[in-house]
Amino acid sequence: MPAITGQQYIDRIDALKTYISLDGEVVTGKVSEHPAFKGVMQSQAKLFDLQHGDTQQDMMTYLSPSSGEQVGMSFLLPVTKDDLVKRRLAAREWALSNHGFMGRSPDYMNTTLMALASGAEFLKDKPNCFPEHLLSFYEYARENDLTMTHTFIEPQVNRQKFYFENEEKTIAAKIVGKTSKGLVIKGARLLATQGGITDELLVLSTNGYDEGKGYGFSIPSNTTGLKFLCRQSFVGGTSTFDHPLSARFEEMDAIVVFDDVVVPWERVFYYENVEVANQFMNVCGFQSFTLHQVLSRQIAKTEFILGIVQSIVDTINIGDYQHVQQKVVEVIVTLETMKAMLIKSEEEAKRDCFGYMRPDHPTLQVAIQIFPKVYPTFTEIIQSLGASGLMSIPTEKAFQADAGDLEQYLQSFGDGGEERVKKFRLAWDLTMSSFGTRQTLYERFFFGDPVRLSGILYQSYSREHLVKRVEDFLRKT
Numbered sequence: 347m348p349a350i351t352g353q354q355y356i357d358r359i360d361a362l363k364t365y366i367s368l369d370g371e372v373v374t375g376k377v378s379e380h381p382a383f384k385g386v387m388q389s390q391a392k393l394f395d396l397q398h399g400d401t402q403q404d405m406m407t408y409l410s411p412s413s414g415e416q417v418g419m420s421f422l423l424p425v426t427k428d429d430l431v432k433r434r435l436a437a438r439e440w441a442l443s444n445h446g447f448m449g450r451s452p453d454y455m456n457t458t459l460m461a462l463a464s465g466a467e468f469l470k471d472k473p474n475c476f477p478e479h480l481l482s483f484y485e486y487a488r489e490n491d492l493t494m495t496h497t498f499i500e501p502q503v504n505r506q507k508f509y510f511e512n513e514e515k516t517i518a519a520k521i522v523g524k525t526s527k528g529l530v531i532k533g534a535r536l537l538a539t540q541g542g543i544t545d546e547l548l549v550l551s552t553n554g555y556d557e558g559k560g561y562g563f564s565i566p567s568n569t570t571g572l573k574f575l576c577r578q579s580f581v582g583g584t585s586t587f588d589h590p591l592s593a594r595f596e597e598m599d600a601i602v603v604f605d606d607v608v609v610p611w612e613r614v615f616y617y618e619n620v621e622v623a624n625q626f627m628n629v630c631g632f633q634s635f636t637l638h639q640v641l642s643r644q645i646a647k648t649e650f651i652l653g654i655v656q657s658i659v660d661t662i663n664i665g666d667y668q669h670v671q672q673k674v675v676e677v678i679v680t681l682e683t684m685k686a687m688l689i690k691s692e693e694e695a696k697r698d699c700f701g702y703m704r705p706d707h708p709t710l711q712v713a714i715q716i717f718p719k720v721y722p723t724f725t726e727i728i729q730s731l732g733a734s735g736l737m738s739i740p741t742e743k744a745f746q747a748d749a750g751d752l753e754q755y756l757q758s759f760g761d762g763g764e765e766r767v768k769k770f771r772l773a774w775d776l777t778m779s780s781f782g783t784r785q786t787l788y789e790r791f792f793f794g795d796p797v798r799l800s801g802i803l804y805q806s807y808s809r810e811h812l813v814k815r816v817e818d819f820l821r822k823t
């Protein structure tokens with residue numbers, strides 16, 4: 347099955363009957379009809395539909411090298427700069443469809459898997475490593491247009507530098523056995539965004555010391571013993587007037603529990619090899635490839651936010667004030683900076699040791715430093731400009747009951763009452779609802795701890811030649 351349609355995605359996920367627990371209840375029936383998942387699954391389905399139709403097929407798909415069928419562009423292993431451009435345009439098209447609010451749209455994980463596959467050679471001849479399993483899973487995912495969630499971190503128990511868990515009481519998921527069928531995994535991992543509404547769960551451990559936790563594998567979401575334990579839903583309700591964002595894009599985050607889960611050997615990429623587990627993500631260019639996708643999404647999101655900010659300015663007519671202009675310009679500066687960095691990452695892309703075209707890593711490392719810091723200031727800007735407007739937001743039902751009064755008394759310079767309230771409800775859902783505040787936390791942490799990411803940039807950014815330049819300058823009389 348090549349690039350799928352939205353309906354195929356929904357039918358496939360419904361058929362899985364994955365174990366999803368939410369608010370004390372296990373989800374039974376079709377997950378796509380559950381209020382917590384319906385909106386986001388419909389938005390995800392729209393992404394798959396964009397892969398079809400004459401105008402978009404060329405942008406969103408390419409010909410599979412193995413089957414000759416049209417497959418999703420985010421699986422493309424880039425060998426030229428032109429391939430990077432193709433990947434960017436496809437990522438942008440999907441991001442525009444949800445205005446960047448779906449951080450884990452399938453292209454993020456497809457890109458992750460593509461990056462791992464690009465570096466599969468690194469696993470060759472290393473103990474307990476199976477590059478052929480990784481490559482065949484990559485091909486299977488590409489040919490079937492699988493969706494994936496992932497868990498890369500351990501439960502937040504004790505983040506002291508050298509913390510070793512009590513052997514008797516497993517918390518972080520680890521290998522507890524090996525059988526002829528596969529690895530047996532017990533324990534928990536965090537934090538699967540879209541957990542329960544994807545075909546597969548990709549699990550990679552990073553930065554560990556314990557052999558039992560040095561693994562990489564992927565398993566179907568409905569594997570026996572695998573559980574997705576969800577946080578409360580942030581879907582405010584079904585009305586897109588009242589909850590314009592959460593009704594459509596609330597992705598859900600889940601704790602993943604492995605209850606003696608058997609991971610079939612053919613799905614194990616590596617195990618009991620801490621050295622490989624700690625190095626592989628860096629070696630395969632995971633950061634460069636995924637951040638290239640991430641930036642496209644963040645740019646679409648920033649464009650939408652700029653649109654919201656300007657709508658507020660226009661509707662209450664505050665554009666003449668200098669501080670207002672300055673705030674709008676802050677968003678413009680971020681947008682143009684991100685756009686420039688994305689293009690720069692392609693311009694300065696280099697062929698890596700595996701023969702693939704890798705976007706410039708330092709450029710993207712800088713970009714992922716900027717956005718988590720700037721994103722919360724967007725909320726501040728919207729709150730300072732929106733003021734009481736962000737609380738003068740009666741619901742759709744209220745408009746049905748008191749239409750005359752609300753249309754009259756909530757009108758603004760630019761709009762009638764209802765139109766203005768729609769805009770302010772959107773701004774509220776972006777900045778003040780539980781959905782909105784989760785978006786801020788997401789942009790801060792989804793790619794890892796910004797503090798540690800800055801440490802990696804400090805360690806890796808080349809500057810010896812600059813010190814030498816200073817020394818040369820000082821030597822000259």
Ligand SMILES: Cc1cc2nc3c(=O)[nH]c(=O)nc-3n(C[C@H](O)[C@H](O)[C@H](O)COP(=O)(O)OP(=O)(O)OC[C@H]3O[C@@H](n4cnc5c(N)ncnc54)[C@H](O)[C@@H]3O)c2cc1C
Nearest residue numbers: 496497498499502505536537538539787788791794795797
């Ligand atoms: C909304 C959301 C969605 C997410 N989705 C996913 C997902 O789909 N898949 C996935 O795998 N992960 C996901 N994550 C997890 C994300 O990768 C982590 O939040 C991130 O890596 C930080 O880890 P942590 O949350 O455990 O924070 P911690 O590591 O516990 O950090 C807590 C605080 O302690 C500090 N700290 C801890 N250790 C150190 C150290 N060694 N040096 C310096 N400071 C330190 C941090 O700077 C931070 O201030 C998601 C997170 C969020 C918030």
